[in-house]
Amino acid sequence: MKILLTGSNGMVGKNILEHADASKYDFLTPGSRDLNLLNAKEVETYLEKNKPDVVIHCAGLVGGIQANMKEPVRFLVENSDMGRNIVLAAKSSGVKYFLNMASSCMYPKDHDGLLEEELILTGPLEPTNEGYALAKIMTMRLGQYINKETQQMTFKTLVPCNLYGRWDKFSEKNSHMIPAVIRKMDNAIRDNSESVEVWGSGNARREFMDAADLADFVFFALKNWEKIPEIINVGLGHDHSINDYYQAVAKILGYKGKFHHDLTKPEGMKRKLVSTKKTDDLGWKSKTSLEAGIKKAYEFYKKESV
Template structure:
């Protein structure tokens, strides 16, 4: 099977490429320098030349709360351009299958938890990442509309929960919660700090899955594409508070200090937990425990520090 993977140099893309199932496939994974997904003519030319059996779309502009608040227009326009160009070019090239990776940011901020797939598009998005969420919703709908109009094309969307893992971003300006915690606690331990500050009161709950587990889910979906629903959540089915992520990471890293809370800082949605009934019916579930995933990610972070890249 010939697979075209976008975002192959990102955290999710690298996890997909590192999975054992990738060895069974013929994979084309152009970098952004090799294929600019915001250039529709370039995307159309690439798909016409490669003629993949399936596309896995994992590329995108991503970042944490700070980055999303600072650059909402870029998160909206760049992610929408990339997704629309790829889906429309795939349709033009008659690519039979496309697996689009969405985001839990697609769900309305007031939707009841656990978040069910049928609540998409039925309310306002969380303001702190609205641009990113809008783009992801639009691309998912374009996939669904394409399949509705062209039943010979199966374009489906997986909606992962929040992710962390190897090749994550540890820069505080763009990092998500778990890598940000890892860096903050590592530096606190190195500097022998007595306390570490947590934004908000730490009671907001989040569901973070190890990226290697998502890669396993993606390849399972590719191999069993006909069994996959048109839109399906992919997550743990349970969550932890922000305080619990700090506590678990502190145990792994060896930080023995205390925690303070800055109540003036934004915390986002109080909870964002995905419903996993469809995933369970599909027959897949993640395997990595939180402590094990944090330990693997911390080992990678230490390698990054040694290389002077952090």
């Protein structure tokens, strides 16, 4: 089985390649320098030449709330272009199986309950990352239309909850919440700072899964392809408040200082918890505890930041 993995240098891609089952498959792993997904012709030529059986699409312009708010045009256009180019080239070159990595930001913003797959496109999106979410929705829908039009390629979309883990981005400019908290608290310990800033009240709730667990589901999906629904959430089934995440990171890093809340900063949706009914029905569960996951991400950060 020859698999084209886009985004192989990213957090999700690296976690897929580090999974114990990765050695059972023949992976093509071009980075953006070898294959620029924004260039439709280049993508077509690459697929025609390499003829993968499977595409796992993990490439994307991905960023935290600040980056998304600053550059909505780029998040919308680049993610739509990449999605469109890879999906259409996969279809025309005879790819049989397409696994698309989407995101829980595709869900409507005002839903406090569990996010079930059927809720996508039933309400307004969270404005802070709307451009990114629209691009993700477009790519998913394109794949669904192809599923309707032809039997030649089956297209499935995974909707992961928020992720963190090894190979995460820890820079000030584009990190997501957990790596940002790790970096801030590590700096505070180093600088003997008395307090660490929390954006907003810290009461918003989030579900963060170790990217290694998402990778585990990717291999589960490859082995159980026919049973996987067209759209399926991949998450933990439980969430924590932002304040809980700060406390968990403090415990692991040994931070003893205080926290202060900047209430002028945006904190996004109040709650974002995906339903795991479909993965539960398939008999799959994420395995990494929050403590073990944060420890692993922190060790990675310390090693990489030296």
